[in-house]
Amino acid sequence: MENSKSLRESKERKAGQIIRIEQEQLTRHLDKIVRGTVEETLNAMLDAEADRLCQASRYERTQKRQDTRAGHYKRNLDTQAGPVQLKIPKLRTLTFETAIIERYKRRESSVEEALIEMYLAGVSVRRVEDITEALWGTRVSPGTVSNLNKKVYERIEQWINNPIEGEYSYVFLDGIWLKRCWAGEVKNVSVLVAIGVDQDGCRQVLGVQEGAKEDKESWTRFLRYLKSRGLQGVKLFVSDKCLGLVESLADFYPKAQWQRCVVHFYRNVFTAVPKGRVKEVAAMLKAIHAQEDRQAAEEKITAVTKKLKGMKLSNAAKIVEDGAKETLSYYDFPSQHWRSIRTNNPLERLMREIRRRTRVVGAFPDGQSALMLVAARLRHVSGTRWGTRQYLNMGRLTENAVEMA
Numbered sequence: 001m002e003n004s005k006s007l008r009e010s011k012e013r014k015a016g017q018i019i020r021i022e023q024e025q026l027t028r029h030l031d032k033i034v035r036g037t038v039e040e041t042l043n044a045m046l047d048a049e050a051d052r053l054c055q056a057s058r059y060e061r062t063q064k065r066q067d068t069r070a071g072h073y074k075r076n077l078d079t080q081a082g083p084v085q086l087k088i089p090k091l092r093t094l095t096f097e098t099a100i101i102e103r104y105k106r107r108e109s110s111v112e113e114a115l116i117e118m119y120l121a122g123v124s125v126r127r128v129e130d131i132t133e134a135l136w137g138t139r140v141s142p143g144t145v146s147n148l149n150k151k152v153y154e155r156i157e158q159w160i161n162n163p164i165e166g167e168y169s170y171v172f173l174d175g176i177w178l179k180r181c182w183a184g185e186v187k188n189v190s191v192l193v194a195i196g197v198d199q200d201g202c203r204q205v206l207g208v209q210e211g212a213k214e215d216k217e218s219w220t221r222f223l224r225y226l227k228s229r230g231l232q233g234v235k236l237f238v239s240d241k242c243l244g245l246v247e248s249l250a251d252f253y254p255k256a257q258w259q260r261c262v263v264h265f266y267r268n269v270f271t272a273v274p275k276g277r278v279k280e281v282a283a284m285l286k287a288i289h290a291q292e293d294r295q296a297a298e299e300k301i302t303a304v305t306k307k308l309k310g311m312k313l314s315n316a317a318k319i320v321e322d323g324a325k326e327t328l329s330y331y332d333f334p335s336q337h338w339r340s341i342r343t344n345n346p347l348e349r350l351m352r353e354i355r356r357r358t359r360v361v362g363a364f365p366d367g368q369s370a371l372m373l374v375a376a377r378l379r380h381v382s383g384t385r386w387g388t389r390q391y392l393n394m395g396r397l398t399e400n401a402v403e404m405a
Contacts, residue, residue: 039084050089067094156375167233168196169397172347178358178370191374192222195347201390205382210371216244223252238344240264260326261344272315294331334396
């Protein structure tokens, strides 16, 4: 009886080993199949692109044909499924240009972001496996998830520290507060962000860094980080009046002007205004920034301050009197740029998107995790139309400089 039981247990152990071996082999086989499918699909898309340019398939005879094939050259492309080999078509007369590879890279970047977001949100590795299987038809192994996150961290770290090339006349600065949980205690962590407008008028993410809090020490460290990576040519910084920021700007960029965000300034004034009178005061403040030049705006500040005192809103009058001139720096720049450079709105929209993305996480395990997720989102956005379309015509700035000379 005992011999029979031992024999049965031995068979079960062997069967379990066989099953495990087969599962490992199956996983490797699936990875190979997925890699082959990605390679086959991309090459088919490249062939279709070449046919479109030639206006005929490879061996088709037609009067509409614009060109013929001249073979192909091979190019390796790293994908999440592994390295694949692409066969890039060559044409006899036309230049073969394709956006397929870049589109694939952007899509893959979005997939990377989704995986790191799940990981940072505390989704278990097993759950990530289930989700990837439901989305892409194949299960990502725990080792793959771990390696992917390590690879993504390395890529983001490299992107954060890339040299800043060229000049950026306008730079927008802001910080976002996120929550982190440490030893059972939830604390705030600040992530500082800078975007700039380059000489082509396009917006670029210039830097992102963890700050213990939005104070002079954090802003000094952030500006030193931007300066060390090559940020130059700044004519105007735009931001809220953050503690220590203005003093730090003078240390690193003494020739640049500072524009206090008009929207944030209005909000500061409204804190000293009864709710029922906010609309009236808002109209008065907007009248300041509707003037045709700085002198007229300064005169309007005097008039608004006097009127606020007459309305018995002395605290609001004090805020306007002390800080309104800090919102007028944009008058020294082209009038065509005024609406875009007098507020921090270009950066605020990005911050809203980051808040939407990070809200699902709740509290991060540490500041580094918060930084990585924010940077992952910024990296993805910078590769979209947001970072490629012209935001401002920078030729106006050159014309303005000539007129003022």
